[in-house]
Amino acid sequence: MAESTDRKETTKEGVSRRKAMMVTGAAVAGAGALMAAPFRDQIQAAARKAMVSTGVGRRILSLADGTYEEWMGEVGSTFALGGQSSIRLVGVRPLRSGGRGPQGVRTQGFAAFFEPVGGQTLAPDLIYTANHPAYGPLPLYLGAAGTGRAPGRMVAVFS
Known part of the structure; x- marks a missing residue:
């Protein structure tokens, strides 16, 4: 009898690949946020400038x-x-x-x-x-x- 393809693959430690990918993705996102934190003001200023330049963004700001x-x-x-x-x-x-x-x-x-x-x-x-x-x-x-x-x-x- 053939095994079901819906079954989750697990690593040696019993963690599913899906969970391992989610943890890795979260770690990468967290590291990116920490690296961007010192530049938050510059990022916000650039985003605000872009919105103001459109004219439509002024109503939002x-x-x-x-x-x-x-x-x-x-x-x-x-x-x-x-x-x-x-x-x-x-x-x-x-x-x-x-x-x-x-x-x-x-x-x-x-x-x-x-x-x-x-x-x-x-x-x-x-x-x-x-x-x-x-x-x-x-x-x-x-x-x-x-x-x-x-x-x-x-x-x-x-x-």
Whole structure:
């Protein structure tokens, strides 16, 4: 009588080949994850940059987590604040950093400067929900940063 081909083949120790392959695969995957861990920030940054460049990916991402470069690319954009208020991003300035921060923290802190549109005024030192046309809503803590030429200017700091 012929033996069934459904029977699992086992090694000398009694471990099936399937289990041995699964353990080997898991070990390889684990080793790959450990090797990639130091590069996690770079991998995440590259993936985010690729998603932003498609335009469609912007709806998935929040500008609240955006990089300095992403914010620089949005200078001139108008954000709706609700009601009839809106602000325009007029500049982004990098902040000095004291070395490499913890993993998962922005590698470059920056300040984003806004001006109310159409002569409007805003109360400083409040959290506003700003709605960007491509990225959607994000919370912004806006502080006063007025100057003689731009008395209504506001600032949001990202670190």
